[in-house]
Amino acid sequence: MPSYQMTVNGVDQEIEAEPNMPLLWVLRDLLGLVGTKFGCGIAQCGACTVHIDDIPMPACSVTVAAVAGRSVRTIEGLADGAQLHPLQKEWIAQDVAQCGYCQSGQLMSAAALLKRNPNPTDDDIDDAMAGSYCRCGTYIRIRSAIHSAASQMAANYVNAAEKKV
Amino acid sequence: MNMKLDRRSFLRVTSIAGGGFILSSVVPGALAEGSKAEAAVTSAELNAFIKVSSDGKITIYSANAEMGQGIKTTLPMIIAEELGARWEDVEVLQSPVNQELFGLQMAGGSTTVPRTWNQMRQMGASAREMFISAGSLVMELPREELKTQNSMVTHESGRSMTFGQLASLAAKQAVPDVETLEFKSREDYTIIGTSISGVDNLVIVTGTALFGIDTRVPDMLYAAYHKCPAIGGTVVSANIEEIKALPGIVDAFIVEGNDDPTELLDGIAIVGTNTFAVFDAKSKLKVKWDESDASTDSWTALVEQAKAKQSQRGDDEIVDKGDVRAAFANPDTTTIEAFYEYPFVAHLCMEPMNCTAHYKKGKGLLDDDTLEMWVPTQGPGRALSIADSMFGLGKDQVTVHQMRLGGSFGRRVYKEYIAEVIEISKRMEAPVKLTWTREDDIRHDFFRSGGFQSVKGAVDKQGKLVAFENHFFGMQHDGKPVSGSRFGANEFPILNIENAYASKTMFEIDIPCGPWRAPGSNTNAFVVQGFLDELAHAGGRDYLDFLLELMGEPRWFDEGNVRSLNTGRAAGVIKRAAKEAGWGRQMPTGRGLGLAFYLSHAGHIAEVAEVSVDANKKLTVHQVTVAVDVGPIINRSGAISQVQGAVIDGLSTMMAQKITFEKGRVQQSNFHDYPVLRMPDAPRVDVHFIESDYSPTGLGEPALPPLAPAVANAIFAASGHRVRKMPLVEEGYTM
Numbered sequence: 052m053p054s055y056q057m058t059v060n061g062v063d064q065e066i067e068a069e070p071n072m073p074l075l076w077v078l079r080d081l082l083g084l085v086g087t088k089f090g091c092g093i094a095q096c097g098a099c100t101v102h103i104d105d106i107p108m109p110a111c112s113v114t115v116a117a118v119a120g121r122s123v124r125t126i127e128g129l130a131d132g133a134q135l136h137p138l139q140k141e142w143i144a145q146d147v148a149q150c151g152y153c154q155s156g157q158l159m160s161a162a163a164l165l166k167r168n169p170n171p172t173d174d175d176i177d178d179a180m181a182g183s184y185c186r187c188g189t190y191i192r193i194r195s196a197i198h199s200a201a202s203q204m205a206a207n208y209v210n211a212a213e214k215k216v
Numbered sequence: 217m218n219m220k221l222d223r224r225s226f227l228r229v230t231s232i233a234g235g236g237f238i239l240s241s242v243v244p245g246a247l248a249e250g251s252k253a254e255a256a257v258t259s260a261e262l263n264a265f266i267k268v269s270s271d272g273k274i275t276i277y278s279a280n281a282e283m284g285q286g287i288k289t290t291l292p293m294i295i296a297e298e299l300g301a302r303w304e305d306v307e308v309l310q311s312p313v314n315q316e317l318f319g320l321q322m323a324g325g326s327t328t329v330p331r332t333w334n335q336m337r338q339m340g341a342s343a344r345e346m347f348i349s350a351g352s353l354v355m356e357l358p359r360e361e362l363k364t365q366n367s368m369v370t371h372e373s374g375r376s377m378t379f380g381q382l383a384s385l386a387a388k389q390a391v392p393d394v395e396t397l398e399f400k401s402r403e404d405y406t407i408i409g410t411s412i413s414g415v416d417n418l419v420i421v422t423g424t425a426l427f428g429i430d431t432r433v434p435d436m437l438y439a440a441y442h443k444c445p446a447i448g449g450t451v452v453s454a455n456i457e458e459i460k461a462l463p464g465i466v467d468a469f470i471v472e473g474n475d476d477p478t479e480l481l482d483g484i485a486i487v488g489t490n491t492f493a494v495f496d497a498k499s500k501l502k503v504k505w506d507e508s509d510a511s512t513d514s515w516t517a518l519v520e521q522a523k524a525k526q527s528q529r530g531d532d533e534i535v536d537k538g539d540v541r542a543a544f545a546n547p548d549t550t551t552i553e554a555f556y557e558y559p560f561v562a563h564l565c566m567e568p569m570n571c572t573a574h575y576k577k578g579k580g581l582l583d584d585d586t587l588e589m590w591v592p593t594q595g596p597g598r599a600l601s602i603a604d605s606m607f608g609l610g611k612d613q614v615t616v617h618q619m620r621l622g623g624s625f626g627r628r629v630y631k632e633y634i635a636e637v638i639e640i641s642k643r644m645e646a647p648v649k650l651t652w653t654r655e656d657d658i659r660h661d662f663f664r665s666g667g668f669q670s671v672k673g674a675v676d677k678q679g680k681l682v683a684f685e686n687h688f689f690g691m692q693h694d695g696k697p698v699s700g701s702r703f704g705a706n707e708f709p710i711l712n713i714e715n716a717y718a719s720k721t722m723f724e725i726d727i728p729c730g731p732w733r734a735p736g737s738n739t740n741a742f743v744v745q746g747f748l749d750e751l752a753h754a755g756g757r758d759y760l761d762f763l764l765e766l767m768g769e770p771r772w773f774d775e776g777n778v779r780s781l782n783t784g785r786a787a788g789v790i791k792r793a794a795k796e797a798g799w800g801r802q803m804p805t806g807r808g809l810g811l812a813f814y815l816s817h818a819g820h821i822a823e824v825a826e827v828s829v830d831a832n833k834k835l836t837v838h839q840v841t842v843a844v845d846v847g848p849i850i851n852r853s854g855a856i857s858q859v860q861g862a863v864i865d866g867l868s869t870m871m872a873q874k875i876t877f878e879k880g881r882v883q884q885s886n887f888h889d890y891p892v893l894r895m896p897d898a899p900r901v902d903v904h905f906i907e908s909d910y911s912p913t914g915l916g917e918p919a920l921p922p923l924a925p926a927v928a929n930a931i932f933a934a935s936g937h938r939v940r941k942m943p944l945v946e947e948g949y950t951m
């Protein structure tokens with residue numbers, strides 16, 4: 052069986068798998084990172100969203116061969132050690148989840164959005180999040196949690212800058 | 217371990233080594249000396265409901281399945297409130313499956329809160345009284361002068377002791393008689409009515425394993441199961457050898473079912489080293505099916521049959537009250553007729569059906585077979601019952617781990633995915649996780665039944681409703697109506713008016729149907745509230761006035777039955793929703809408000825939708841205002857979330873979801889042809905609670921039914937087009 056090198060949440064991994072095995076099952080079944088969810092398998096629902104070289108991608112529709120040599124970040128690697136990402140904190144504070152199944156994908160889509168657009172409008176959020184279905188209908192709180200996390204991150208940035216001065 | 221038992225209260229207190237307090241509940245009847253419950257209570261602290269350890273940590277075990285309805289947070293809040301705990305000191309754990317101890321561990325039908333409200337309060341209040349007794353002994357103060365708050369027993373003098381300090385002694389106090397317990401009054405609540413974030417939220421946002429599909433056990437194999445696309449088809453042959461030779465495949469075999477879709481249908485099991493291998497192999501299966509006994513159901517045929525009979529009365533009478541014919545014939549009345557249609561829909565839980573089982577063969581005689589299961593289910597007792605009925609395993613041979621559910625909406629009351637994996641694990645003699653593909657999940661659902669209603673009504677010169685008639689077309693299987701396919705003699709507005717007639721014609725189908733969020737109500741509301749709005753317009757009336765007039769004086773229709781219509785509660789939510797939404801205000805062209813009320817699962821709920829429709833039938837649902845009376849709200853955050861979710865779910869379903877079938881084959885398969893509402897289309901949802909003094913009832917379901925008619929009525933107000941068919945895409949609407 053061929054073998055592939057990649058970095059997953061900062062850790063180098065060597066994966067032995069069939070070349071057409073989707074990254075989703077590499078993560079869930081081979082590496083035991085079950086935070087990335089299976090929803091549809093056809094790039095329609097966003098439950099499997101991960102970052103590949105910082106770009107949000109549906110892990111169900113990217114093969115292991117295509118990820119070789121790249122860097123993957125999953126929900127398990129969103130927090131900075133014990134320090135939760137501001138989005139994760141807001142998700143808890145605003146009690147976003149219902150069943151919770153879609154939320155890994157929602158968080159990863161949102162994190163990618165804030166990385167490229169630290170101050171998104173409602174429309175920016177809608178655009179970035181349109182590919183992530185929530186069957187329980189938690190969209191209203193997701194939108195609001197993204198806004199709060201964005202302002203929190205901006206405040207942290209200002210604080211950090213002031214400390215430096 | 218030292219145990220005290222109070223048989224009247226059915227609560228049992230236990231002290232634990234190292235100092236600590238456990239209060240558990242025991243059902244009557246299970247109290248016989250030496251019974252299994254007795255043994256289980258003494259055997260492990262895990263069976264307790266409340267545990268307070270000497271360091272002050274309070275653990276509450278939640279017995280019901282969590283599927284997003286928030287029950288794992290809500291019920292412990294009730295206990296903690298009566299106990300006088302500080303929420304920060306409370307940890308909630310999922311209790312193991314044991315119905316003798318925990319009662320019916322079944323979530324569904326929005327019944328969990330009403331069923332357990334008193335039970336949880338008794339549990340909390342009993343523990344509170346025992347801590348007060350302990351505090352009174354140690355502080356040498358009269359117990360009447362003591363109370364609990366912030367996980368402490370306190371006295372007005374300022375003296376206090378923590379629960380942790382008192383735990384050992386509290387465990388030695390007698391369990392109070394239930395009759396003597398006094399519950400806190402609502403003004404004194406510090407936890408109930410507040411917003412508490414779900415107890416699993418940290419686990420969810422960090423992606424830690426939690427759901428059934430996340431189960432991993434040592435040496436586990438992965439499985440897929442392929443059934444006949446026409447329900448009930450049996451396997452003649454398949455390319456098993458070819459499949460077995462594929463990479464990552466460990467085994468493949470034909471499973472002979474018992475022809476019962478709720479248990480085990482014929483199929484091909486594919487077992488491998490990872491999910492991808494088995495899914496990929498499944499896509500390469502070539503199966504010859506024998507469909508001679510399979511379903512031949514056809515949606516288009518059902519539509520034709522219903523339309524052909526729409527102007528007749530149905531085969532069976534449901535209710536005949538007053539004289540509708542005379543009312544329709546009266547020249548002073550205006551009579552209108554309409555034909556409504558709604559499709560079959562799927563549950564589409566975000567987490568596809570799955571289950572993990574480990575069947576271990578015993579060595580015979582004294583070494584029985586055993587089974588361990590990790591099950592995402594609404595009723596773990598069903599996993600036990602199927603292990604018994606189909607595999608002959610008694611309760612003491614089976615261990616069930618209740619997993620969190622990635623959605624259910626009624627789907628996971630079924631157990632066929634459990635039977636499938638037990639069968640596969642038994643054959644493999646290994647732990648196996650079965651995962652359904654999304655295609656399996658949509659095609660092999662227990663659908664919300666579709667149907668038709670041919671309605672007729674009359675208003676008098678004052679625009680007052682004087683007669684209502686309905687010919688209900690429903691679905692049945694083996695002569696029994698399928699879940700939710702019913703129109704009752706007490707359906708609103710039959711009890712409210714003098715002349716009413718309802719009859720039904722039932723079509724026999726094989727496509728499996730099952731409960732789907734607010735069964736029956738989710739379709740009847742669409743028809744009745746839409747048609748009443750039509751009648752209001754026919755009588756030149758405003759729908760708000762028309763509806764309030766129908767409600768009349770505040771009264772129960774079935775005194776003492778909280779699940780029956782209370783016209784006072786109904787009028788309360790209708791007025792509130794109308795007021796908050798600005799009912800009656802001037803709207804720009806192409807924009808309108810629609811109102812609907814519905815009672816389901818004891819929840820009285822009114823909704824007003826604000827909708828724009830453009831020339832190309834593009835819809836914008838700007839806002840939905842919801843007024844809810846389900847009694848006191850326990851977790852405000854969870855309650856608002858349930859209402860928002862139900863509105864979005866209702867809109868999602870109404871907009872574009874439809875399951876069709878021809879020759880017994882379901883024609884949809886995945887999100888591309890069965891779409892869910894996306895974030896950009898989600899309306900604002902404005903939620904208002906009328907917290908009446910009635911016992912609290914569930915909120916998982918009742919906010920859904922009024923949404924569809926509210927939107928349909930708003931579309932009429934905005935555009936003059938009457939929507940009588942779901943989904944809206946079939947009427948040319950887009951979002």
Ligand code: FES
Nearest residue numbers: 090091092097111
């Ligand atoms: S599972 Fe990948 S997008 Fe749905």
Ligand code: FES
Nearest residue numbers: 151153185186187
């Ligand atoms: S929280 Fe259940 S699918 Fe999003």
